[in-house]
Amino acid sequence: METAEKELTLEEAFLRLEEVTRALEDENISLEESFTVYQKGMELLKYCNESIDKVEKKVLVLNGEGKLDEF
Structure with missing residues (x-):
């Protein structure tokens, strides 16, 4: 994928997919x-999937016992 594509927001990537x-x-x-x-x-599509995966991982938080919980 081009370097410029990596700078897209997820919303911009979805618009380009449309x-x-x-x-x-046509x-x-x-x-x-x-x-x-x-x-x-x-x-x-690959870029979108990777971006969504990154967001999902950031949504995981450590609880008081040091275990990961979904936010």
């Missing part, structure tokens, strides 16, 4: 272009 979906739904898209757009979408 753009990818719209592009793939019946005038060429096969070659659809593969390129699809690949970009998969990279964005």
